[in-house]
Amino acid sequence: MRIWLALALVVLAALPARAQSPAADPPPANPLLSEWKTPFGVPPFSEIKSEHYLPAFKVALAQQIAEVEVIAKNPKAPTFANTVEALEASGGLLDKVNGVFGNLTSVETNDEMQAIDREVSPMLAAHADDIRLNEALFERVKTLWESRAKLKLAPDQATLLEKTWKGFVRGGALLSKERQERFRAINAELAGLEVKFGDDVLKQTNSYRLVIDVPADLAGLPERVVGGAADAAKLAGLEGKWVFTLQSPSIWPFLQYAEDRELRRQIFEAYISRCDHGDEFDNKATLARTAALRAERSQLLGYKTHADFVLDENMAKTPAGVYGLLDRLWGPAKAVAAKEAADLQAAIRTDGKDFALEPWDWWYYTEKVRKARFDLDEQALRPYFALDKVREGAFYVANRLFGVTFTPLPDLPVYNPEVKAYEVKDADGSHLAVYYVDYHPRASKRGGAWSNEYRGTWVRDGRSVRPVVVNCGNFSRPTGDAPALLSLEEVETLYHELGHGLNAMLSKLRYNSQGNVPRDFVELCSQIMENWATEPEVLKVYAKHYQTGEVIPVELVNKLKQAGKFNQGFTTVEYLAASYLDMDWHTLAEGKEQAVPAFEDASMAKIGMPKEIVTRYRSPYFRHIFSGGYSAGYYSYIWSEVLSADAFKAFEERGLFDGATARSFRTNVMERGASEDPMTLYRRFRGREPAVEPLLEKRGLQ
Ligand SMILES: [Zn+2]
8 A cells, every 4th residue: 555655656656747837726636546445445437537447547557567566576485375376466456446437438438538548558468578577577577487286276276376477488487688678568569560551440440421312212121210310310410311330239220121232232241341442440550560579478478379379378278279169160160151141042033133142131031031931030030038027037048047136226326317327236136236138229339248346256364355347238239219229139148148147246256356257157157048038938927018018929939949040051151260360360371461352252261251251350350359458369268168058958958947957057167267277167067068050950050
């Protein structure tokens, strides 16, 4: 604490003279550096302004460096407690500041926040390097690592020691001085490139709109979609027209329903050519440089490629392990997709047309085939999926499985009036977590859906700190008088994110860092939750028509179940293609910049990509791998899906809400985070290693 105060004074003294003028009021305290007296210690959002971040980051970074110096210079011999645990406990203030900033840059961003991000990202990268390249500290960790057999550590402690040791080695601690310098330069440059890549995708996505001013061009579109487009036009000052954008709730329904083929082509091509126009938002050079630098860095550290470097810390372990799984699924998926393409071509003929199927036709004719085959109109489902009911249903499932309850906290501070807060309690009434939900798109919010934390969980000095968790989505908004009515996919996404949320909220971890689960394991808890969303027993509870209160009819549920396997060839092919693309970019054996379109074309040619399907992400806007943390990791969704299909099979065999199975899943997997090897945790729950068959069966790919 004293260290922190001293550092805070240093920073204040460095302020410009204006702030030191005796006549001026003292600057108001920085809320990011104060104790939060809010309920549950959540961030006091309304008090935090953009100008608070940079000074807070500077104080927090300096504070952790000071904490680390104390550990490194400890005259006593290294012990697990005075070195590894002490290091784990350092940086608390940085976690707090970054918890707020990291979350709000995704949901309430603007030019100012993006500028701060660009400034802070390299600072954070350099800071991590500073710690990992502290020689005295490394010597202490090395001593402990070498004597680990004698330390008598509990499993989570042994994991922490190994992770700490590897963190140093992977951070360049074993490198010579000049190699360390190059290593640091690469990290700093990469941090900047990754931020720029993400910013450009967001800006390019927001820069496009398809404006329709003739009602005839809206043919085929459901009323709800037209209403949304009219609202968007009004917001854009184009009252009386209709605006479609590249954001999910706008482009996908357009491609699904718009009869006008030329307009479908236009919006689709705008989508897949994002950041590939040779203008200020073009990402080709950025990503080529990123891939080259990652290859160079991994070789500095003694790994063959970036993928080898990344996978070493994941359940898959090696590129061969990943390619092996992808290859196993690719053949069956492509065969099913070819059948689907033939069905769509037939539907085009039935429609009285004679053109060859193109990528921008896929959604439209799939909808027609779906309707003919299952008579299942997505729009007919939506009235049963009012957002509030869907959320209640997800809470019901969490309660039946794990005994947890959700109590609204209407007065808790939030960062946007659309955000809702809940207290999550365990079956015995004890506090588990604060849970925020933020479900609708805004221009200031990134696309997709995700789960994150403002605060993790840990135990220190016998006191258990509980997490503050947030689920974000870009779900359809309410239109007109109707509540927000979700698509089936959005319903499953809401359950998915709650699964991530529960993974965090149920955690029983001594060490905060062990909340970071390897990404090919982390999707297990989220994907398994999706299964309950469409079980008839659960639908009965929540899927009620928003006007009549009628429960979703049995035949609709049956159709929905059958339709679950529909179009899975396409879905799997476009996903696997992106996974191959990711792996190809990250198995480069030398740090040479590649020509982007040629590299991507070669990658797609190698797997024989069907010409009617485009990879789910093309390189210039593949944010997961060039801006998010999923480089050499996009495969992990399907890896986790193998796990989740196999895990859900246990519930199917023993009962959807079987108490013993749910308890075992909770105590062996959900509570354990990354405190032990994922395969060990999984085997403890399932009694064996995961099998791939339940996934093939689930997707109809057998
Ligand atoms: Zn997920």
